[in-house]
Amino acid sequence: MKALTIKQPWSGAIVHQTKRVENRTWKLPASMHGARILIHAGAQRDRRASVYGPHLDVYSAIVGIATLTGCHWAEEDRPCSPWSDDNAYHWTLDDVIALPEPVPAKGRLGFWTPDEETVNAALRQETGVAW
Template sequence: MKALTIRQPWAGAIAHQTKRVENRTWKLPQKFHGERVLLHAAAQPDKDAVVYGPNLDVFGAVIAVIRFTGYHYDSGADPCCSEWAFRGTYHWTLDDVIALPEPVPAKGALGFWTPSDDVLAAVHAQTAVDQ
C-alpha cells in the first residue's frame, strides 16, 4: 500500500469533512485508480490556505485511508465537481474515506511513497483495511 502526503488543512478536510477531490497539476497514475492509499498530513501546513475546522492540527502523521476513483481536468469552462475543486488543475476524485481514530506518526515524501511496515501495521490495527 502506498501513501500520499497532503498539507493541512486539506488533509484534515479529506479525512474529517467533505472534501472528496484532490487538486493536482498532474494526472492520477492509472495504477492508483480504485486503490486504497494512506493519507498523510504533511509536517508543514499550506500557508496560503484559509480553512477552519476540527482535526486540522495534526502534522507529520497518517490520518486516514482513502480510495481514488479517477480524475479529470478542469479547464474552467463549466462548473466542476466540487466546491473544493480548483480551476486549471486535475481533480483526483476519491471516496471510501476511513479516518483513523489515532494519527500514526510518519515521515512523508513528495508524490506517492511506501510507508514502513510499522506504519502499515499501526494503520491496520485501527482499521479492517488489508495492507
C-alpha cells in the first residue's frame, strides 16, 4: 500500500473536513487510479494556508485512508471544488476515513511505501466511520 505526504492543514482538511481534491503540479499516475492510499500529514505546515480547526495539528503521521478516484486539469471558468486551485491537476478522493489514532511515520515526497508495521497499524483502524 502506498502513502502520500500532504502538508497540514490540507491532510487534516481531507480526513476531518470536506476537502476531496488534492492539488498537484503533476498528473496522477494511471497505476494509482482507483488505489486505496494512506494519507500522511507532513512534518511541516503550509504557511500559506488559512484553514484552521481541530485535528489540523498532527505532523509526521498517517492520519487517514482514502481512494484516489480521478484526476483532471483545472478549468478556470468552472472550479470542481472550493478546495481546487487554478493551474493544477486535481486528484479526486473518495471513501475517506480519519484514523482515530495517528500512526507516527516519516514521509517522503510523492508516493512512498511505508513499512509493514505502519500499514498494519493504520489498517487495523480502518473500520472507523467514512467522512
